[in-house]
Amino acid sequence: MATAEKPHRMLPLFRPVKGRSHPCPRRPGHPKRNQESNKPLQIWGWISRKAVYPVFRIRNVLQLLTVLAALFCLPEISFAEKIVVYSADYPPYQMVHNGKLTGVNTEIVRAIFHNSGIPFEIKYVPWSRAQKIVGDDTLKNSAIYCLGRNEQREQQYKWVGVYFYQKVSFLTLKNSGVRINSLDDVKKYVTGLVRGDIMNQQLKSQGYIGKHEIVSDDILNIKKLFKKRVQTIVTSLIAAKYIAKENGLEANQIEAQYDVATVGFNLALSKKTSDEIWSKLHVSLNILLENGTIEKIIDNWR
Template sequence: MKLLVRIVLFFSIFSIFSNLAAAHDITVLTTIWAPYAYEENGKLTGLSTEIVTAVLDRAGLSAKFYLYPWKRAIVTAADQKDVLIYPLMRIKERENNFIWVAPVFNAEISLYKLKKRTDITITSLDDARKYTIGVLRGAAMHQHLLSHGFVDNQQLRIFGSNRKSVELLFKERIDLIADNPMVVSYEAQKVGFSMTETQKVLHLFENEAYMAFGKGSSEKYVERLKKALEHLRSEGTIETICEKYR
């Protein structure tokens, strides 16, 4: 199966998806969240991308992948049939908007600061209210902090990419970032720094990141993907993919 990958800037969601329907079984949406999903040499790759691609192959489904800003991807997938999104954390704010196919991996989200920032002291979430926190727009960590009374453009600094928030952390333009340790490590290297220069100051939550469809999607696709993932897990294929990123 040939999986085509393109980065799409679009004005009409409906016209794009209607044109795709005849050529592919499903449309797949993701965002840059390296090392889980990212573009390298013009190709979409990453831990979760490799898993989802393997699952689609095993299920015998043709698909077209798109990179969207994460908030747009979530809204689009929730509104369209047979549009798969990953890696989507299963949180209560999203629970009723999606068909949760299967978890792809488990992700920890924590607050990080620079080690040299000895002026920042955090022992509870309330302590974090005194500081600026970089988050990915629409992501689970963004929703989590909003649900605990943090406010956009006050404590929260909203970014369209994790790399930007990590970069500004190292430039001391923001005090903290809320993210996954693998993401922080990867993006720190990309902007010329090291994860060893950061310090985890507070664990926020741990959650499973899923493949999910919008409501009204074909049940046959859901079942085929579930069975394909089960087979790949039992064969050890999923563990082999995960080992590449450890």
């Protein structure tokens, strides 16, 4: 017949000082105070057959409270380290207005981070540099947004998810004589490309881009289009018209000749960023998509 296991013997939390029935030291000046009472208290862990917990020496009540608070009030995850979030100047999605970083993408990403409770800082740098920084396997706690996702980039980042979609087209100037009815037609013309842009990379690798010129951002690309240094560019019509208007160019002269694809804007993290941070941001993104917050931000910029 099996016998019930005897309960583990548990020692008291406080071990009284020798010669004392109460574990706390007497107050200074107490008439019965002796040398033994000056010894510090010892907090004992629970001693059982299976484990012996360490002993801590406590010299006053304040230290005791501090230790107990540390034991019982530890947070599950600490986000003391700030996430640096990179993107590039790409109006109206990302831009600087009156000295403030703004734009529809920037406002969405800012809302995602605020909702997650993770501290962050947004920086605009050239697009190729942003990808290089966040794609570095040795770095952690960095993020990038307005990033298209493809097979080449799949293993470079920790993907949080898509927050917005845009249509990408071959754009030309009206009355330029350029006609693009298929991807094969593109080879006839000089195309303006942005360094590091996902659609530009794919079209070039598939052989649809002939003669071309590369610049660091869409602003320079659109200026080249108006100066007729290139005959077509690949970007969003909304973005191109906004940039043209902001730079004193005739926005209504730009037209879409051929739609290439609909591209999702992603938020992604550097590979060494913790899974806890990824999870917080992923949940935050889904909440804002479901409750309509992101759609409201987009509507404000239409």
